[in-house]
Each structure stands twice: as structure tokens, then as C-alpha cells.
Amino acid sequence: MALHEITPEDMLQRCARCGSRNRVSLDTLEVGVARYEDVDDGLVQLPACPACRSTEFLIRAPEDEPAHPAPGSFAHLHQLLVGHLHAELVQRGRLHTALKSKGGRTSKVRPSPLSQEARERWFPQGLRIAVPPDEQARAPEESSQ
Numbered sequence: 221m222a223l224h225e226i227t228p229e230d231m232l233q234r235c236a237r238c239g240s241r242n243r244v245s246l247d248t249l250e251v252g253v254a255r256y257e258d259v260d261d262g263l264v265q266l267p268a269c270p271a272c273r274s275t276e277f278l279i280r281a282p283e284d285e286p287a288h289p290a291p292g293s294f295a296h297l298h299q300l301l302v303g304h305l306h307a308e309l310v311q312r313g314r315l316h317t318a319l320k321s322k323g324g325r326t327s328k329v330r331p332s333p334l335s336q337e338a339r340e341r342w343f344p345q346g347l348r349i350a351v352p353p354d355e356q357a358r359a360p361e362e363s364s365q
């Protein structure tokens with residue numbers, strides 16, 4: 221799963237399974253995924269990939285996450301973007317119904333948007349990742365359909 225860009229209207233996702241790039245409107249996303257009786261407020265479920273139908277989740281890093289070991293790497297920037305997307309959705313009230321009903325819309329979910337300083341340092345060109353993901357571990361392209 222990879223989130224590559226966030227705009228005020230949508231996000232650009234690159235499918236981990238088939239590699240297609242999908243633009244997903246922020247209005248179709250919500251924070252929180254039901255697991256058994258509980259709802260995990262650190263997850264954002266993405267719509268199924270139109271090309272291969274695989275479904276993916278974005279997982280927000282825990283609040284007490286230590287500093288990333290490789291600042292500026294794809295993994296680090298991706299983590300920052302996911303945290304920001306999560307915060308953006310919370311601020312828009314895009315929450316799983318179970319999270320809304322538990323007294324107060326955002327009382328339980330604590331968003332952590334990017335600071336202005338972090339934006340200027342890591343995303344001077346806007347909320348997108350230019351660093352290519354490390355794909356060496358991936359299998360060669362399977363292009364035959």
C-alpha cells in the first residue's frame with residue numbers, strides 16, 4: 221500500500237498488488253475500521269483497486285512512535301503523509317459511525333497533522349512523495365494478463 225500524494229480534494233494511491241495508480245476522493249474515505257466489536261481508529265480503508273480489486277488499509281503510526289531511522293526515505297515520508305491524511309479526515313468529520321456515536325465526534329480520535337515546519341522541511345513542493353519506493357524486494361513485473 222502506498223500513498224503518494226494528498227491534494228485538497230483527493231489522494232493518489234499506488235496499488236501494492238498491481239501497481240496501478242488510483243485517485244481517490246477524500247469524500248469517499250473515512251477513519252476507522254471495524255474489527256470484531258471494536259473500531260480501530262488508526263486505520264483508513266481504501267476502496268478496492270479498480271484494476272485488480274485488492275483492498276488496502278493505511279495504518280497511522282502510533283503517537284509514541286520514535287523518530288524514524290531513515291529521515292527523508294520513502295517509508296518516512298509515507299508515514300508522515302498517512303498521519304496527515306488521517307488528521308485531514310478527522311477534521312472533516314469523516315469518521316466511522318461507531319467513532320461518532322461514542323459521545324462527541326472527535327473526542328476519542330486524536331489527529332496529528334503535519335506541523336508547518338515538517339511541511340516545509342519534507343514537502344516543500346506540496347504533499348507528495350518524489351522519492352521512488354524501494355522496489356528491489358519486489359518480484360519482477362508480471363505483465364501477462
Ligand SMILES: [Zn+2]
Binds near residue numbers: 236
Ligand atoms: Zn490493483
